[in-house]
Amino acid sequence: MTMARRATIREVADRAGVSVATVSRILTGSYPAAPATRARVMRAVKDLDYVANAHARALAGTPSKSVAIVLNSVVSPAYASVAQGVETQAAAQGRLCLIGTTGGDPERELAMVKFMREQHAEAVILVGNVIADEKYRERMGQYAHSLAAIGSRLVLCGRPPLGPEVPAVVVEYDNAGGAFAATSHLLSAGHERILCLGRRPGYLTAEGRLSGYRRALAAHRVPHDPGLERDGTMEWHEGYRMMKERLAAGAPDFTAVFALNDLVAGGARRALAEHGLRVPDDVSMVGFDDLQPSLDLNLTTVHLPHEEAGRTAVRLALEHEAHGGTLPHVILGTHLVVRDSVRPRVG
Numbered sequence: 001m002t003m004a005r006r007a008t009i010r011e012v013a014d015r016a017g018v019s020v021a022t023v024s025r026i027l028t029g030s031y032p033a034a035p036a037t038r039a040r041v042m043r044a045v046k047d048l049d050y051v052a053n054a055h056a057r058a059l060a061g062t063p064s065k066s067v068a069i070v071l072n073s074v075v076s077p078a079y080a081s082v083a084q085g086v087e088t089q090a091a092a093q094g095r096l097c098l099i100g101t102t103g104g105d106p107e108r109e110l111a112m113v114k115f116m117r118e119q120h121a122e123a124v125i126l127v128g129n130v131i132a133d134e135k136y137r138e139r140m141g142q143y144a145h146s147l148a149a150i151g152s153r154l155v156l157c158g159r160p161p162l163g164p165e166v167p168a169v170v171v172e173y174d175n176a177g178g179a180f181a182a183t184s185h186l187l188s189a190g191h192e193r194i195l196c197l198g199r200r201p202g203y204l205t206a207e208g209r210l211s212g213y214r215r216a217l218a219a220h221r222v223p224h225d226p227g228l229e230r231d232g233t234m235e236w237h238e239g240y241r242m243m244k245e246r247l248a249a250g251a252p253d254f255t256a257v258f259a260l261n262d263l264v265a266g267g268a269r270r271a272l273a274e275h276g277l278r279v280p281d282d283v284s285m286v287g288f289d290d291l292q293p294s295l296d297l298n299l300t301t302v303h304l305p306h307e308e309a310g311r312t313a314v315r316l317a318l319e320h321e322a323h324g325g326t327l328p329h330v331i332l333g334t335h336l337v338v339r340d341s342v343r344p345r346v347g
Helices: 009-016 019-028 035-048 056-061 077-092 106-118 134-148 175-188 203-217 234-246 262-274 292-297 307-318
Strands: 068-071 097-101 123-127 153-157 167-172 193-198 229-231 256-259 284-289 300-303 329-332 335-339
Touching: 009 019, 009 307, 019 035, 019 123, 035 106, 035 153, 068 077, 068 106, 068 307, 077 097, 077 123, 077 307, 097 106, 106 123, 106 134, 106 256, 123 134, 123 307, 134 153, 175 193, 175 203, 175 284, 175 300, 175 335, 193 203, 193 262, 229 234, 234 262, 256 262, 262 284, 262 292, 284 292, 307 329
Parallel strands: 068 097, 068 123, 123 153, 153 167, 167 329, 193 229, 193 256, 256 284, 284 300
Antiparallel strands: 300 335
């Protein structure tokens, strides 16, 4: 079986009765051709089933327009939702979407940013929980200036700004505000012993949510007990582990749980069930993210606009020139979604 031969740009030009250069310019959108000429070219493209060679365009200095998203993982529902938003907005603005994952490895992240720069992506959007130490800040500065040198743009999505010296667009969430609302909801139901699952010192997302939890306790004049904060990553098995270890230490000394994301809440709920405890009859629970796991659990949770963040990141990166040289910094709001995982404390 032989493969069908691909049509060439010269064959398109011959059929349309124009030069090869005219076909190329019309297909790349860089030629103000008369409507009749453009119609003949596009008819020839369709008739011959012509597919432009992206590599040839790149060599000619006219690469396909694209945006890139670099994230820790595509398995996490939160990251997948941001990626979906990026892809949707990229398509709406006529761009291809390139996706790379890092597993949280800084070296892998560096390699991915370099690769996306070589692909001449118009924007490189970084997503993922990080430790914002001095090495991170230095690395982000290098990324931003390296991309700016070729007319591209670094976007920090779900990460805080790094100062005016770093030329980056910033799209972040109000993690602290969302956690304050979630914890206040439990406190208003009479719960004062609230177990917080997912503390991770140094990591920006976890620290933002933890600060909101602590601020809510202070606002309601409830003493802060560090023993009610458990360390762990934002994964289902970690929620299960943290709760199992807490329950193994003795009789529950808490009446409610604030899980720093919905996956942690799901794992914790399984551990409670294995211990004979029900949510919300025995233990109230609130999560964070408002993705599919929260729907499955009928979980009261904080809605985080993941897809909106992805769309906003693309839109602001591609429209930054309209901002008069000042790169935008937006903070997307959160709100509490009340379902059926909280009961008033009895006694």
